Amino acid sequence: xxxxxxxxxxxxxxxxxxxxxxxxxxxxxxxxxxxxxxxxxxxxxxxxxxxxxxxxxxxxxxxxxxxxxxxxxxxxxxxxxxxxxxxxxxxxxxxxxxxxxxxxxxxxxxxxxxxxxxxxxxxxxxxxxxxxxxxxxxxxxxxxxxxxxxxxxxxxxxxxxxxxxxxxxxxxxxxxxxxxxxxxxxxxxxxxxxxxxxxxxxxxxxxxxxxxxxxxxxxxxxxxxxxxxxxxxxxxxxxx
Amino acid sequence: xxxxxxxxxxxxxxxxxxxxxxxxxxxxxxxxxxxxxxxxxxxxxxxxxxxxxxxxxxxxxxxxxxxxxxxxxxxxxxxxxxxxxxxxxxxxxxxxxxxxxxxxxxxxxxxxxxxx
Numbered sequence: 001x002x003x004x005x006x007x008x009x010x011x012x013x014x015x016x017x018x019x020x021x022x023x024x025x026x027x028x029x030x031x032x033x034x035x036x037x038x039x040x041x042x043x044x045x046x047x048x049x050x051x052x053x054x055x056x057x058x059x060x061x062x063x064x065x066x067x068x069x070x071x072x073x074x075x076x077x078x079x080x081x082x083x084x085x086x087x088x089x090x091x092x093x094x095x096x097x098x099x100x101x102x103x104x105x106x107x108x109x110x111x112x113x114x115x116x117x118x119x120x121x122x123x124x125x126x127x128x129x130x131x132x133x134x135x136x137x138x139x140x141x142x143x144x145x146x147x148x149x150x151x152x153x154x155x156x157x158x159x160x161x162x163x164x165x166x167x168x169x170x171x172x173x174x175x176x177x178x179x180x181x182x183x184x185x186x187x188x189x190x191x192x193x194x195x196x197x198x199x200x201x202x203x204x205x206x207x208x209x210x211x212x213x214x215x216x217x218x219x220x221x222x223x224x225x226x227x228x229x230x231x232x233x234x235x236x237x238x239x240x
Numbered sequence: 241x242x243x244x245x246x247x248x249x250x251x252x253x254x255x256x257x258x259x260x261x262x263x264x265x266x267x268x269x270x271x272x273x274x275x276x277x278x279x280x281x282x283x284x285x286x287x288x289x290x291x292x293x294x295x296x297x298x299x300x301x302x303x304x305x306x307x308x309x310x311x312x313x314x315x316x317x318x319x320x321x322x323x324x325x326x327x328x329x330x331x332x333x334x335x336x337x338x339x340x341x342x343x344x345x346x347x348x349x350x351x352x353x354x355x356x
Contacts, residue, residue, distance in 0.1 A: 026310075030303045048302045053309035060313060067314045074307035080297065081304045083248040085269035086255070087294035089276035090286050105348040113341030121333035130325035134318075138329050142337060145308050147267040154265070161315050163308040165330060170305065173334050180335070186342060191349070195342035199334050206301040220298070222341075224273055231266045 016065065022073025029055040042210050044178050049203055050171050081146045084202070085227070088220045095217045102190055102218075109191075110222065113198035114229040117142035132239050137161045139237065141169045143230040144201035144223055151230065155237040166201065173200025174207035189215040197222025244293035251276045 015021045033051035040046040060070055071078070092099065099106070121138045130138075136157030140148035145166050152162035177196040186192055193215030196204035201223045209216030255272030258264065264271070280286055286294070312319070319326065 026306055027303075030306055049305050049309055052303075052306045053312070056306070056310045057313055060310070067311055070310060071307060074310065077304055078307040082252050082269040082272075083245070084297045084301060084304055085267075086248045086251045086272040086276050087297045089251075089273045089280060090290060090294035091298065092273075092277060093280045093285060102345075102349065104352060105345045108348045109341045109345035112344040113337050116340045117333060117337040120336045121329045124329040124332050125322075125325040128325035128328065130322055130329075134322050134325065138326070138333075141330065141333070145305060146269060150267055158318075160311055161318055164312050164315050164319070165326065167305055167309040167312075169330050169334050171309075172330060173338065176335065177338060180338060181342070184342075186346070188346060188349070191342050191345040194345055195338045198341045199337035202301050203305055205298075209298070209301075224270060227270050228266055231270075235265055 016063075016069060019073040019076065022065075022070045023076055024073070025056060025059065026052070026074050026077055029053075029059075044175050044207070047171050047174055047203075047207075049167065053167075081144070081202075085144065085146070085224065088224050091217045091220055092224070095214075095221075098190070098214070098217075099221060105191075106194060106218075106221070106225075109194055110198060110225050110229060113195065113222075114142070114226050114233060117199060117226075118230065118233055132156065133158055134161075136237070136239065138165055139234060140230050141165045142199055142201060143227045144170075147227040147231065151234050155234055156239065167203065170200045170203025173204040177204060177207065178211060190218045193218035194222045198226045201226070241289055241293055244287075244289040247279075247290060248272075248276070248293070251279070 029052040030048065032055065033048040036051055037046045037048045056070070060067070118139050121141050122135050125135055125138050133156060136155045137152050139155065139157065140151040140162065143151065143166070145163055148162050148166045149159040153159050173196055177192065181192045189212045193208040193212070196208050197219030205216060205219035205223050208219035251272040252269050254275055255270065256268030258271050259266060259268045
């Protein structure tokens with residue numbers, strides 16, 4: 001091996017062992033994904049999470065990097081999911097009057113949506129003969145990642161699989177909400193946002209904020225409330 | 241900015257502590273959100289720093305899901321085994337949840353208007 005090659009190899013060994021490399025790579029992938037999303041005019045199909053994750057997966061596979069090594073850097077971004085949920089108190093405070101006016105529709109929609117989210121996901125998978133840990137991993141799928149992972153673990157699911165299910169649920173909801181609501185001719189942005197927040201948490205909320213500020217706020221509220229209600233409903237989990 | 245970030249983390253830490261002390265079964269960050277809301281009601285609203293920090297985080301919410309999404313490479317075997325059940329459960333349940341939620345929201349809002 002030439003000296004140059006082994007120097008490069010040593011540099012790679014050094015960099016891939018520090019959090020800096022994968023933290024930076026995650027940010028770079030996201031910046032690229034954001035640019036593509038902006039260029040497409042925020043088209044629903046150009047989802048930043050989907051693009052950034054795909055780019056990173058390709059890089060990890062090509063460089064034969066394990067997810068554990070990747071996560072040494074990426075954990076700093078993952079960690080911010082917690083403070084982000086706390087930060088939802090701010091838009092909630094700003095829109096408190098609108099929230100108060102819509103309190104009853106919101107609570108009834110939450111109760112119905114949250115129950116349907118759990119029962120339909122578990123029901124479909126059960127009907128297709130999925131084993132119990134898969135059912136438990138699916139049950140909290142509409143709650144946001146840090147909440148769902150904890151809940152899945154409590155009821156005998158696999159937290160890693162739940163994280164993926166939750167993200168895919170989020171992306172799918174974000175992709176379909178605008179065409180679905182437009183097809184139904186629903187113009188009430190509070191209701192539209194609330195629905196995507198209950199069904200697909202933070203990724204749906206991020207999408208709702210792109211479409212309309214009211215929709216985003218109601219999506220954020222829905223995400224927060226659905227986290228609480230999913231936790232309460234899963235106290236009645238019958239298996240495990 | 242530093243004060244605002246500290247406030248968010250303190251709320252989350254208090255939330256996690258309360259959840260564990262009282263074994264609530266509710267995630268800590270959610271209790272933290274409730275605590276921050278109580279704090280905002282007491283203070284009469286967020287200051288400029290908290291407005292900026294929370295807007296900044298929420299505007300880039302998508303970024304925070306990227307590390308979890310990349311985790312798909314760890315679960316490829318399981319997903320291959322269960323792709324049909326997982327796929328149909330996610331697609332069917334997400335669409336149904338959106339339809340039911342938006343339907344109940346609009347239905348109850350209409351009922352309230354009719355009564356008023």
